[in-house]
Amino acid sequence: MGAYNWDFLIVFQNLDVLAKGLLLTFKIAASSLVTGLIIGLVLGGMRLSKKKLLSFPAAVFVEIFRNTPALVQIMWFFYALPILLNLQVSPFMAAFLSLTMNNAAFSAEIYKAGINSIEKGQWEAGKALGMNFLKLMQRVILPQAIKRTIPAFTNRSVELTRMTSLASTIAYGELMYQGRLLSEYLYRPIEIFTTVALIYFIILYTGTIFSGLLEKRLSRSD
């Protein structure tokens, strides 16, 4: 086994390429996180509705996105959707749409579980005070439900950030994509993929630790 000569200097010389990728990783992660959380709330509300016309389509949407691989979703939005709609879909748009929908589907289930976890008495008390559904949701149910579901949501954002690397397969220029380009260009896959893995590790590990701390803190204040 010949000893391999590590050369991390070459990675440092090209750090700006990886930094550019990292920026796009944050961009896709943040945009699909925020949009997904909003759509997820709507979907979660629809799932809880007693009207079949609302709850059924939401359930179908959630099941489709939870039971297909994220990579297949991304590729579907990139290769299939443009044909269906007869318009151009950029790598960013395809990645953004699929990650948003995926995130919305998983978030809907978290919202649903959170809202279900609030005792019936709270609903009744709100109604007795003459609050309508939206007011009650906004002032009584959601503030409590959100607190209970924060750890699940921080986990979700870690998962989502992990998933953004899939966007490299449709040539969106995030961290993984830049890493692949660099490694092909410099013939230094070991150093480059190790660096890329390390960057992801730092981000995701920080997220995991943060999520754990938050969980402890919130359970103490309950």
Added chain:
Amino acid sequence: MDYKWDFLIVLKNIDPLISGLYGTLLLSSVSLILGLITGLILALLRLSKFKPVNVFALYFIEIFRCTPPLVQLYWIFYALPILINISLGPFESAIIALSLGSGAYFAEIFRGGIVSIARGQWEAGKSLGMSYFTLMLRIILPQAIKRMLPAFVNRAVELVKTTPLVAVIGYSDLLYQTVLLSQRSYRSLEYFTFAALIYFVILSIGTTLSQYFENKFNN
């Protein structure tokens, strides 16, 4: 604007898709078995009172849980062979990446399950003169595994969801064949929708199974 769907073309080219599906199922089952073995070993190492072993297992698990599976796959396919001077084909790389990746998650499930068994069971086994391994095999694991079943099935579903990544290193799974066919025929819409449907059927079965176990053990 009116697109004419033609699913007949999918049926005409069903052979490569079936061989791709076979690749997906083969890869899933082999990595599931190896992942479970890896997970059990890692869990036992994590539970060890010998600090260096414990810390090694902890970091091994964290590294795999806190990096994207795609990065793991590229690292094992492109970097590992140079580093230790061996050659790894797409299948071997995929097996290694998916087994280690799922093993890291299985380890935490095993650990949780083992820890959840009451102390009295350990003491009873020890007082009967059982060795650590006999005790683990006959008393602890059979009880723990029942409790862990829903989590295991969930994880297996996650594993199958991760398998399409191997298409990017050229392993012939369902997604790989789908990409090839759709490039050849400009019928991406039909091919990708079909592939999504197949994955949906497989994964829904898994999700339903997991819910069934969960309800069964909750009662």
